[in-house]
Amino acid sequence: MTAQEIVDILKQRFPAAVADAAVEGLHPCVAVTPEAWHDVALFLRDDPRVAMNMLRCISGVDLHPEAEIDLFYELIAMRAPGGTARQEPRPPPSADIWQNGGTIAIRVRLPRDNPHVRSVADVWPTADWHEREAFDLLGVTFDGHPDPRRILCPDDWIGHPLRKDYEFPKEYDSIPAAAAGAASSE
Amino acid sequence: MLTVGLTQYLVLAAFLFCCGLFVMTTKRNAVGILIGVELVLNAACLNLVAFSRYRVGTIDGQIATLFIIVLAAAEAAVAIAIFVNYYRTLATIDVDKGDELRG
Amino acid sequence: MGSILRKVALPIFLIGVAAIMGIAWAPALLCGTVDSMRDDLGTWYKWDLRGERPTLTVGNIRQYLEGSIEGQFAPAAHVRFGHSTAVAFAYVLWPLQFRITRDVLAVVGVVGFVSLFAMFAIWWERKVAARMQSRLGPMRVGGWHGWAQSLADGLKLLQKEDIFIEGADRPLFRMAAYVAFVPALGLFIALPFSAAWIARDLDVGLIFIFAMFGVGVLGVLIAGWASNNKWSMFGAMREACQMISYEIPLGFALLVPIMTVGTLRLTTIGDLQSGGFQTWLAFRNPFLLAAALLFFIAALASCKRAPFDLPEAESELVAGFHTEYSGFRWALFFFAEYAEMFAAGALAAILFFGAWHSPLPAAWGESWRHGPLWQQALHGVVFSGPLWLIGKGIFFVYVQMWLRWTLPRIRLDQVMYACVQVMLPLAMLVLLANTFWEWLVPSRSVLGMAANAVCTAVGAVAVLAIIGISIYGFVNRRRLVGTLVVKHLPGA
């Protein structure tokens, strides 16, 4: 299934939520409004035509100086040889190679200050850690996330390092941080 | 001049017995009470063996001691099982807390 | 100096080993001399009133050595001593007739043997492991294959800081190492190295050793508890579970040979197997062979060696019960472990594999036993002597190492399953079967002799196979496991 077909299905089902789609480029991508994203995600996973059964990655991109943050959800449909993955939770060992049932990226654009979006950790459990990472590094809050904590930085870290206007702290827990230039002065 | 005979063994056994008795009556930890019981049994065993050696001249005392050791082991096994259950029910091993007659 | 030592390291090493053997052997030979002298003088002076040997004076011994007293074992004319030599020798021999001297010697011997053996075994284990893993192991300290590595490690451990963890129960923490070590040392009191080489020949020697195995567990348990560390605690709990469980099949396996020989005195059990390879208890009937196997596995578990090394499982519990130990106390745990390993091996040898006797029937060497000193020494090497027991012990230690570096570790529930549901019923079955066998099949009957022959053959093949494989593996070590010193690829 090509990206264009997926976008068509989505547009038909969610006419209001699906905004511009760039299916021709290097990165076939469709923009979804943050409010509708959870419903779209459920649909993408459960609709037998689309059946995006794996969330590969969630990446946040800070668009500073524009006041927006993009979240890219990379989805792929992995089709078991005898049909979709839905009927074959435990494929027989002699099965043939699984097929690529199409890939699509979903772009969710959020405001830069106080970005909120509904978590999809209940749709794809793997989103749990990806969303925690996006929260940790970019400060995106995921509503309804089962475990909203930082993941890579310490729990008492201040700020979100991957924001473009992030300033590296001079010290952490009274330990001098080796910011640019600090290491060479020693 | 120090000598060794029946009396010395008996005095030692009496001392062990008294210590065991004290531990049994005053300790509040259930396992501590079990330790007291073991002390008392040991005192009794020592008495039996000493008598058997110095007074009777047969090994009857040793046989009795053997039975005591076996029974003490059995008693300890049951006691520990009871204590584990007790601990599970009351979340403490303090015997003074176990004065409720509840299943 | 160092370079010279390096060049002659191997001779120094070998001479050192020989000297240690000699130092260990001399007291036993001298004690034997004194005893025979006392026997001689007892008959000569007719002092033997209460069935005891007479106490000799230095003068008696000197006269005896000079040849002025005749006796059955008196030195022959050509080895008689001159006056001054005899006096010196007499002063050496005189204290050896007292029990207390011999006890002191025995204690020194046991402590010395255990520490030397542990150091040797640690070095050797590292070499064995290295060979199996295509490494070289220790190569530097001392020159020849790093033979002084354990010595250096020991010195290092002695001067390391004795760390106490905050919140640890200090007295118990200190004590635990000794509670683990002392029983491991204590069991050597009743462990005979040969019929004469034993500190105390207890009539219940076997159970005494068994008891010491059990008491040592307390040290581990307390160490884990007192460390105030959850991993140590896990290790201690595992140790307690494992030891209590495996003592039962171990005990049952011990009962099988006891039932056959009818005594608990280890020297008696050993001497019953002096008639050559086919009289070794393991080869008497199939059930004893099975019991030997069960005993070895249960002993492996008791020594907490792989695949039963759960109490100190590195990848699970960091280091288990000795996580928080350092320096000398840590070394004590290791000494205890290696001492127990040797004791388990030696016990297997005594109970099942001919004790201190060589595969040759001891009867062949009977004349050497009472011959001159060199014949006695040769008898010890060829027919029966502590060398054989130590050799067999080391062989079983080697098998334990072999297993350790080959097998993965078993999980706790599998250890329990193997004990309660496999080994225990098997041990009971073997005990029962052996009882009926001993009752119904006399050893002189056709069936008994046939079983003996078959078991002997099986045992001989197994022993030869193990020794053969070991030698083959050692000789072809480079070809079989290669080496990490990378052989350069073609074109490099």
Place this chain on the structure above:
Amino acid sequence: MSGEVLAFYLLAALAAGSALGCVIATNIVRMAMCLLGTLGAVALLYFLLSANFLAVIQLVVYAGGTLILIVFGIMVTSRTYGEKLKPRTSEALIGTIVVLALFAGLVAILLRAPWTPVAPTEPSNSVAQIGQELLGTYLVPFELASVLLLAVMIGAAYLAQPAKKE
């Protein structure tokens, strides 16, 4: 002073000291370790009394089995490390008085008792003898003990089994 006398007093001091340690110690694990001292000393005293078999059985069953069970029980049942349950002062006071009186009375009686000792007999082969006695004279108690052990095994297993789901 012969070796035996010296050994007896050393071991008696160890046994008594350990027992006293049991009394004084408030930490339950230390009590257990003191018990180990007493058990070991008593086992060695059995050696002195030429009850060799008994001595090693004491070591196997008591020190190697029962005591480990006790320590195990302590570990399972103590919530916090080194939890201390001190005896109540009144109980301890009364207990001390009663026990001291008892000890004094016992010693007084023991010292006055006119024991007429028989010559100590050296058992020829005490293990064999004990075996004969166990399966001869004491066969019924022996069998009863084995029945009891079986009952204990079942009972302990029943007690320690997990609580039934309601």
Place this chain on the structure above:
Amino acid sequence: MSDTDIHSQREAPPGTAPAAARELRTEEMLVNMGPQHPSTHGVLRLMLRTDGELILEAIPHIGYLHRCAEKIGENVTPVQFVPMTDRLDYLTGMNNNHGFSLAVEKLCGLEVPERGHYIRVIMCELNRIASHLVSFGCYGMDIGAFTPFLYGFREREYILDLFEATCGARLTYNYLTIGGASLDLPEGFVERLAWFLDYFEPKIDEYNNLLSFNYIFIKRTANVGVISAADALAYGLTGPCLRGSGVKWDLRRCVPYEIYDRFEFDIPVGVPGGNAGIPPEVVVGDSWSRYYVRMLEMKQSVRILRQCLKQLAGGEFRAKVPRTLKLPAGEVYLEVEGVRGQLGFLVVGENKPIPRRVKIRGPSFCNLCIVPHVCRQVLLADVPAIVGSIDVVMGEVDR
């Protein structure tokens, strides 16, 4: 949601602890496994809530090795960032270089010359073998067998020698770079590689005899930490972990990139026990399957390498790449089949030499997130067995 839905069919936590251990309730305790622990493969920290030896819950805490790789990626040019990728999954530097280079090439529309493709495949597959050898050895050590570790490292040494001869480095190569490879293959490389393949292939069977089919090893790993195919997909598992669950999915085949469509190779997957040569205790998706898939993959890599050596073309090894490579506006997301799973790079350009954003999808990161789900109602000794079979490299998890 229909009943046949794959996500409602996800199974309950696959506890393998024996019933007796589960029923005997004692006291719960919290134990820290790591960050300093012999079997956590670096600095993984697992908070274990245990009841005796039974694990009730395992909560991973990561971030101890966080080195701001993505932040650095926003501040350097792609060519400068290639050495940084070596340090992600430090056991598979070549594959990381490769993945990032492919993403940037796709964004900039660069073409790699023929020889460059082959060099890349050779290096990636060699590195796959080297990494699987480490994984095999470490897994043995997790289970308590020390010796396989040294064997794995012995063979890896030959591969590292080859790498050293090629690019001078043994761990962080910076060899495969944007536009191809930074150097040509050294003289005699082909002969040495051919010798190594002949030497190495029989060794795999030897390792299988030593460890894979060892009775204790099977008992320890078979039916432990079972991950169903549905779980594996839902938790985003890829690579040998996914294939161990029976999903025959390999990007080299299913979404071909580079020149993998020119080679013949099989995709090993987890097979239920009792089938040809597989021990009867084995269940699809258990630790043993994941481990064994790696062993089989090494064989397939050898197969690919042999074909590479036959087809290896001459010519240029690197495309002409402008000195200052401007990244066009737009983003690209590209995944390659790394050693531990699918390694993804999202590169966002904005008509400058420096990208706006480099996002790295580390396979170890995604694979690790199933640990809390699997390490439930298992025994303490199973935790190293499960975490080891998932085979994470913390450098990539923490980035």
